[in-house]
Amino acid sequence: MDDFRTLDDNTITRPVRGEIDLTTLDWDELDDAVVSAIKQKVGKAITRVIRETFEREPPQVYLAHQYSDVREDDPVLLHVSVPLGAREDEPPLFACSLETLVNDVIKLFVSHSKGVIVEPEGKLIVRQIATRLHELATKLQNACAKD
Numbered sequence: 001m002d003d004f005r006t007l008d009d010n011t012i013t014r015p016v017r018g019e020i021d022l023t024t025l026d027w028d029e030l031d032d033a034v035v036s037a038i039k040q041k042v043g044k045a046i047t048r049v050i051r052e053t054f055e056r057e058p059p060q061v062y063l064a065h066q067y068s069d070v071r072e073d074d075p076v077l078l079h080v081s082v083p084l085g086a087r088e089d090e091p092p093l094f095a096c097s098l099e100t101l102v103n104d105v106i107k108l109f110v111s112h113s114k115g116v117i118v119e120p121e122g123k124l125i126v127r128q129i130a131t132r133l134h135e136l137a138t139k140l141q142n143a144c145a146k147d
Contacts, residue, residue, distance in 0.1 A: 053083055056083075059080060059083065063076065063079070064078065064079045074097060076098040076099070077095055077096070077098070078095070078097075078098060079096075080095075081093050102129070105129060106126065109122030109125065110122075
């Protein structure tokens with residue numbers, strides 16, 4: 001877990017892939033060299049600001065009920081907070097359903113003709129996810145059993 005960054009006792013984040021780089025965005029493919037150069041400089045400046053912001057305060061992922069004042073019915077709904085909002089004390093917040101993620105993984109590997117996962121690689125991946133989720137569920141249950 002060395003590549004995880006601990007921000008406080010409850011939030012751990014880590015970059016998963018790539019760096020943010022807005023210089024490669026499609027800027028409507030204008031031919032004007034001056035406009036293109038300006039947009040390249042603006043893209044570099046914005047990229048620098050976002051990278052520096054994420055270094056100081058990376059996006060955070062947590063279960064919705066932990067820190068959010070937004071109440072949700074799903075106890076495993078994930079909230080993703082990104083420090084790029086107009087107000088520092090109220091960053092943009094996105095919700096991500098763990099159930100939807102699981103459903104998407106199943107849909108990715110399920111055989112449409114058979115209605116189940118038949119490919120060995122798909123079975124392996126889904127079983128690994130199921131095993132890990134079961135381990136985490138057991139950890140939660142064990143924490144409750146201690147009282």
